Amino acid sequence: MAETGEQGATAVGNAQGEPILQIRGLKKHFPLTRGVVVKKQIGAVKAVDGVTFDLYRGETLGIVGESGCGKSTVAKLLMNLEQATAGEVFYKGEDITKLSGRALQAVRRNIQMVFQDPYTSLNPRMTVGDIIGEPYDIHPEVAPKGDRRKRVRELLDVVGLNPEYINRYPHQFSGGQRQRIGIARGLALRPEIIIADEPVSALDVSVQAQVVNLLAGLQREFDLSYIFIAHDLSVVRHISNRVGVMYLGRMVEIGSDEQIYEHPTHPYTQALLSAVPVPDPDGREGRERILLAGDVPSPANPPSGCRFRTRCWKAQDVCAEIEPVLEVPERYQSEPGEPAAHPSACLFPEERDIVGTAE
């Protein structure tokens, strides 16, 4: 299929083999309504507004960005849990935004999601064993009935939960324990793609390390592909081959972990990296932080031109008029080997070392 994406970007050059998911010009607009009895649409929240990227087999693509920028909505669109307003999601050449019924079910077996909210995504009336084993009811071919308890116990062990907890209910677990239940459930069907929305944010760093190591191990073993959404940029760096940065419904920069972390060219990425708290109290005062001015604009009414311009310290008049495209900036196009040469949606891209590894 052709590159129909509005932002026109293909993935960076380090593509290992064929893409397993191709996302083109994806949009989701939620209607804004007024009135209780007669609902009248007065606008739309443009939660996702033209996003294009590829996911390759066996890779981990990290997605980071401001809260509310549309990460979870993208994740749900990829599973067809939300109906896309526009755009396509190709899985092995098939547009899953157009699928329904049995065909969709078959695809979903191979694409599993671990949800952001460990509190509301687990049914309070089901035991943990039933929750983790539920996918086997829908896809009984994966595990014969007599085998299920054993599989569930294995999964509990794999995510670092005591298999003796199999008969407990979700409310008897702490936040972090519930998140691990969600991960175990996501792994049950041994899918090809796992979309993990904040899978480790409620875990202590040691359990987090166990889960991250676990995910990496499973990936090596089964050639899994991950989309890993998280706010913790250190964790994202650790697990990702590539990282995409979103702002207000759009992808603003994408590249390998080295390109994004050590050679970011988009001002928003630079601000994001500078805000990462460093686990060292002696560094409290010494660090340079790019503090963003102003508030996050409403996704119902995004700024014209570059959406970041209301908070960008480099913004010029032209930024209000021209919408920057996600592509390798012109000034770096002549140096394809340079780490700065990766797609960035800014009219004035410029490398800046934030993390300080270049010293």
Add this chain to the structure above:
Amino acid sequence: MSTTDTTAVGQGNTTPSGTSLLEVDDLHVEFKTRDGIVRAVNGVSYSVDSGETLAVLGESGSGKSVTAQAVMGILDMPPARIPSGEIRYRGQNLLTMSNEARRKVRGAKIAMIFQDALSSLNPVLTVGYQLSEMFRVHRGMSRKEAKARAVDLMDRVRIPAAKERVNDYPHQFSGGMRQRIMIAMALALEPDLIIADEPTTALDVTVQAQVMDLLADLQKEFHMGLILITHDLGVVADVADKIAVMYAGRIVETAPVHELYKNPAHPYTKGLLQSIPRLDQKGQELYAIKGLPPNLLNIPEGCAFNPRCPMAQEVCRHELPPLHEVTDDSGRPIAGRGSACHFWKETLHG
């Protein structure tokens, strides 16, 4: 013991001298379950003063939230039970107070920001209504006044276009925005003490920085105490004055923030610090403490950490280590430092 004026807002100085704003003293909490008694909190003590920030760290499932819920008086009893311990707010034991007196403290004096923003907000009421209610019930404001204050608060926690979104329902906000609404709710009545249970877990780093700055500003302005429960050691390093580390329902280490990062005195803390992924590093495998967290139905005898501890000796398997005072090289106690490890000295110097 003086009775505190429960109508005044944000007074910082009514604490009888010598008592902290909040003291948790040898608290025990257990849950009755089908499989037996779950001992979630096993003798926790900590304190926080006005204007001070205590960070509570620790294993997921170690009792951080349950302790906080006991302080707030929001545990379901049964199945929960508090067999012993005291929780003193300005010297008064909350556990023996009348229900009415306690209600006055909760919400207005001690407010909590919960870990689970979605389930703490009522899904069928607009966020504006839920915020306004606080002002109507506690401050007797008119509907209009209260609504204006609600918009104000949403602005303060940086909800874009607050005026237009005040009539939206919780599910229409992103995870991070809901968390900010929870923060707005806790701040509404300008309490003396805020217990924030992972307030920034769902937030991106720039908003997180803003929210923590906001909390810190308000804390200074109103001289509030803050108990911050979090897994983010970066945030802790940024804002905490002192730290308590929990494992299996106990405090295993206490220390001022600088000391803890530089020189942990408990093997669990040490393992935790080693597990932090770093922004400037891409390693092969992250360090992780080996083994599984303990089953609280059946906590290991002796030191609960012993099956996973690289330093464990025979004594650790049958003797429960008390919280030892940690001393410097010349034997003088270091203020605020304690470690519940038989071999804290070796850990500190190893």
